[in-house]
Amino acid sequence: MENVAATQLNERGESKKNTGPLIIFIVTIVLVAVALWQFSTGKTEQRPVDSSKLLELAQGDNISATRHNEEEINDSIDVSLDVVTDVTEEVAATVKALDIEQVIALTLPPLDESDVWLQGKLPELTWRNELLSLLITDDIIRRFVVFTDNFAQGLLAYEHSPFIQPQVKFAIDEQSTNIDGEKNVWQWDEDTSKRFDIYVDLLRSVDSTTLVQWYVDLKPLIDEAYSELGYEDDFSYTLQDAITRVLDMELPKSAMNVTRSSVMYKYHDPQLEALDDSDKLLLRIGKENLLIIKSVLLEVDEKLAKKRAK
Secondary structure (H helix, E strand, O other), X not given: OHHHHHHHHHHHXXXXXXXXXXXXXXXXXXXXXXHHHHHHHOOOOOOOOOHHHHHHHHHHOHHHHOOOOHHHHHHHHHHHHHHHHHHHHHHHHHHHHHOOOOOOOOOOOOHHHHHHHHHHHHHHOEOOHHHHHHEOOXXXXXXXXXXXHHHHXXXXXXXXXXXOOOOOOXXXXXXXXXXXXXXXXXXXXXXHHHHHHHHXXXXXXXXXXXXXXXXXXXXXXXXXHHHOOOOOOOHHHHHHHHHHHHHHOOOOOOOOOEEEOOOOEEEOOHHHHOOOHHHHHHHHHOHHHHHHHHHHHXXXXXXXXXXXXX
16 A cells, blocks of 8 residues: 555656646746737836746646646647737737838928939939930929820920930931832831930839839929929829820831821821820830830839839
8 A cells, every 4th residue: 555655646746747847838928928918018007927926836736737637738838829929919010010110201302402412313223324314404303294294195295305305316218219109108217216225225224113212202392393283183193194105005017107298207107197196206116115115114003003002
């Protein structure tokens, strides 16, 4: 009988020794959960927790703990871990909502004084700084707004163009007179589209993410310039219309022959001649250049949409 009693005492001792660390671990998890909960709710009033009493209860109550089976202890651990997980996720959500990253507000100059400020920042926009000479740096923001507004309506405001005019003029194939037996009709010299290559190179050298961020940063000045035109709506809708016009533009499969009854050339095809002026400009840019422009503007359009969705 004494051996049996000794054996039972040893088993109880081992049980105490094995369950003690588990209970201490559970108490530690609970303490961490309480601390995280108090941090996440932002309470300034905190009640002191006497950890020594908790540990004392944990160590002194091993006898009662042995009454629980291992499955119940594991359930307690799982519940405690679930509490910690829930609280951790809550803290993470709170941190995200507060946006702990320090955002330095961009200080913009007045619209009338923005040219000098922008000229200093333009080299950050492209790695092809030698192409920045294509830009007209006088009244930059107003030019962008007015030209975009007109372009979206199918018009071309050359006097407000953000770019200098190409030095190479439009040309025809002088050897292709009397097309299809008609006098005063010429084939359009596709090489003349190459005069726009350098402008497309500038656009292609600009990172679309940077370009969109510039638009967002400069939006207050852009809106001011837009309101000067008498508009009360958001300029972003006009910009979207201009981008959509380019993306929807399709080049004709047939030859774009031209004719001339005065100084100016006109498209021989009445349907092409009936196009808006901005669409005719896209025709003159040429197929390859237009595809590149569409690719860049598609990226810009997608990133602008993401900015609006935030």
